[in-house]
Amino acid sequence: MWKKFSQAFYSEHGLAFKAFTFKMNNHCLKIVPAQLSDLSKILLLESRVYQGYLPWNSKIFQAELCKNDSLYLLVYKETALIALAGIRLQDKEAHITNLAVDPAWQNHGLGTYLIQLLSKFAKKQQCYLISLEVRADNERARLLYESLGFRVRFVHANYYQDVQQDGLGMILELRH
Structure with missing residues (x-):
């Protein structure tokens, strides 16, 4: 299902990451670190994923993309941005900050692949734990x-205040 076939080094702000191209279900996809110049594409993706609602505005994304302890990965099919995943590292712990997959690409394993990729990245950075928050009603x-x-x-009571939903704090222990 997944086949990696080329790599190149990428890094602008934050953590270094080797971009690569891979195949998923006969589609050629590319994963690259996000750049500030990708901001408008990121916001369009978020808008598609959340039906016009933007959980994070441009200032939040801009701040996140400039942090030295964060990495945001973008998945492209040709020139179309189809997924985003973000992680922040602190004190040997990693936190997944964002995961968004275009609705047309959901249920194809891309979200799973990105979580696994971020977990491997965190493990290589000597992290022992990875965490994330998810809305309690997002089964x-x-x-x-x-x-x-x-x-x-x-459980974070009323963590998602805009929609008045609790957040579940979830963890995965990374084995070395």
């Missing part, structure tokens, strides 16, 4: 994370 995402070994550690 589909919660089931995905649980299938990858994440477990609920705590």
Whole structure:
């Protein structure tokens, strides 16, 4: 299903990452670190994923893309941005900050692949734990994370204030 066939070094802000091209279900896709110049494409992707709503505005993304302890990966099919995944590292712990897959590409394994890729990246950075938050009512995402070994550690009451939903803090222990 997944076949990696080329690599090149990329880095602008934050953590270094080797960009690569891979095949998924006969589609050629490329994963690259996000750049500030990608901001408008990122916002369009978020708008598609969340039906016009933007959980993160341009200032939040801009700040995140400039952090030295963060990495945001973009998945392209040709020139179309189809997915985004972000991670922040701090004190040997990693936190997945964002995961967005274009609705047309959901249920094809891309979200799973990105979580696994971020987990491998965190492990290479000597992290022992990876965490994330998910809306308590987002059963589909919660089931995905649980299938990858994440477990609920705590509940953040009213974490998603804009939609008045609790957040589940989930963790995955990384084995070295």
